[in-house]
Amino acid sequence: MKIYHYIAMLAVTLSVTACAYTNHFLDEDEREEVLPYSTLQNVKVSAYDTWTYIDLKTGKMETHPDAGEWIYGGTGGVREAQQAEPIGIEWHIAVHRYEFKTNGASVLNTGKTDMANVTTLPEGSYTPDAVLPYETEKDKMEGAYLLSMDMAGMMAGNIGYAHNPSINLPLCEGITRTPTGTMPPVIYGNTDKVFVLKWDDGSWATLQITGVVHTVSGVSNYLSFNYKYNPAK
Known part of the structure; x- marks a missing residue:
């Protein structure tokens, strides 16, 4: 026993x-797996008349109406600039549908597609935001950036556009735009390129657009990002 x-x-x-x-x-x-960067998924960008402001330190976001002057393509009418709402976060980038602007940054397309491969501030030609007047962009045969703000008159050919928007071209070029000749008129995609944003105070950030549709439903008008903010030393 x-x-x-x-x-x-x-x-x-x-x-x-x-x-x-x-x-x-x-x-x-x-x-x-613990990633060496942060992610933002499914940022809704379906509204035409707003900007979504993003703090790359915290990932916080706020959405506010576009306060700039609009011009109507059909009639030439103008909506005067409005009183801007106060933004309650320290924002670094803002998104209007598939266009981007920065809060005083200059941007470099690194050509890389892996965030882990950009660990130090690279040398290169950095591009600040630029004003793209409606009158200049509307006559371009291709590659125009017309920021649609008011679609109420679309059927009558009277869309309201941002008159003198300031956007960052390298970041905007992180989105691919394929004309279809039908509906929808454009199919959007992303290049997966890693961008570096740098500010005059020595701070900088890496940013990668990872998707243009909702990660679960596949619905369009959603953006996802990888990002990492590096404070000034």
Whole structure:
């Protein structure tokens, strides 16, 4: 009986030990990978008349109406500039549908597609935001940036556009635009390129547009990003 009891206890001990090791390895395998950057997923950009402002330090966002002057393509009418709403975050980039502006940054397209490969501030030709007047953009055969703000008169050919919007061209070029000749008139995509934004105070950030549709539903008019903010030293 003593021998039987000893063998039984040994079997239980080995079983518990084996389970402990098994659970240990399962925990190791199931542990989520810690990324060296932050992510923002499914930022809704369907509205035509707003900008979504993003703080790359915290990931906080606020959406506010566009307060600039609008011009109507059909009639030439003008909506005067409005009183801008106060923005309650320290924003770094803002998105209007698939166009981008920065809060005083200059931007470089690194040509890389892996955030982990951009760990130091690279040398290169950085591009600040630029004003693109409606009168100049409307006559371009291709590559025009006309920021649609009021679509109420679309059927009558009287869309309201931002008159003198300031946008960042390298960031805008992170979105691909493929004309269809039908509906929808443009299919949007993303290049997966990693961009570097730098500010005069020495701070800088990396940003990658990772998707242009909702990650679950596949619905358009959503953007997702990888990003990392590096404070000034």
